[in-house]
Amino acid sequence: EAEVAQSPRYKITEKSQAVAFWCDPISGHATLYWYRQILGQGPELLVQFQDESVVDDSQLPKDRFSAERLKGVDSTLKIQPAELGDSAMYLCASRPAGADTQYFGPGTRLTVL
Amino acid sequence: AQSVTQLDSQVPVFEEAPVELRCNYSSSVSVYLFWYVQYPNQGLQLLLKYLSGSTLVKGINGFEAEFNKSQTSFHLRKPSVHISDTAEYFCAVRNQIIFSGGYNKLIFGAGTRLAVHP
Numbered sequence: 001e002a003e004v005a006q007s008p009r010y011k012i013t014e015k016s017q018a019v020a021f022w023c024d025p026i027s028g029h030a031t032l033y034w035y036r037q038i039l040g041q042g043p044e045l046l047v048q049f050q051d052e053s054v055v056d057d058s059q060l061p062k063d064r065f066s067a068e069r070l071k072g073v074d075s076t077l078k079i080q081p082a083e084l085g086d087s088a089m090y091l092c093a094s095r096p097a098g099a100d101t102q103y104f105g106p107g108t109r110l111t112v113l
Numbered sequence: 114a115q116s117v118t119q120l121d122s123q124v125p126v127f128e129e130a131p132v133e134l135r136c137n138y139s140s141s142v143s144v145y146l147f148w149y150v151q152y153p154n155q156g157l158q159l160l161l162k163y164l165s166g167s168t169l170v171k172g173i174n175g176f177e178a179e180f181n182k183s184q185t186s187f188h189l190r191k192p193s194v195h196i197s198d199t200a201e202y203f204c205a206v207r208n209q210i211i212f213s214g215g216y217n218k219l220i221f222g223a224g225t226r227l228a229v230h231p
Contacts, residue, residue: 107154
């Protein structure tokens with residue numbers, strides 16, 4: 001069964017450093033999502049792509065976060081510089097056209113020291 | 114604006130006992146409803162969803178949920194839990210209607226931690 005892939009699974013960094021997370025959605029899924037899940041809370045959408053276009057980044061802190069999906073397949077989420085409050089699980093999900101279900105990857109757990 | 118309230122942050126239960134995880138939502142329009150499960154250090158897995166039709170929805174692992182429009186609730190139930198059901202459970206909601214130029218996002222509750230004890 002196809003799955004959403006994410007790497008790395010765990011990342012520890014110091015504040016003010018740059019970090020990047022990678023996501024490879026299920027093949028053929030046009031819609032890709034990045035979520036942030038703070039410990040003890042539900043996931044919150046950071047950015048949504050339709051193919052290579054951003055369709056919702058209203059909750060993305062654009063002064064330090066950026067996301068791209070250049071060829072409409074895999075995607076990278078970057079934080080520069082990282083802050084202590086960025087410590088969280090970063091989840092990627094994808095959805096096929098016309099469907100209602102999002103399929104989640106295993107996530108990247110970020111710890112900022 | 115939509116919101117989801119999961120009324121219990123933690124639910125302890127003994128193995129083979131029944132369990133109900135409560136979820137209420139707020140929305141001015143018709144919605145789709147979802148329950149996801151998250152095992153430690155893993156992503157979310159869909160348990161079940163309500164899109165339309167029968168208000169009683171059956172999902173994987175023996176879970177079911179009932180949509181109650183008048184009470185704006187979508188409670189999750191299982192008649193007999195196992196140790197392996199220990200996990201975090203998330204209720205989520207999304208608008209049915211996609212407004213012009215908009216993309217409806219999935220709104221999650223804060224989660225309920227189900228702890229099954231032997």
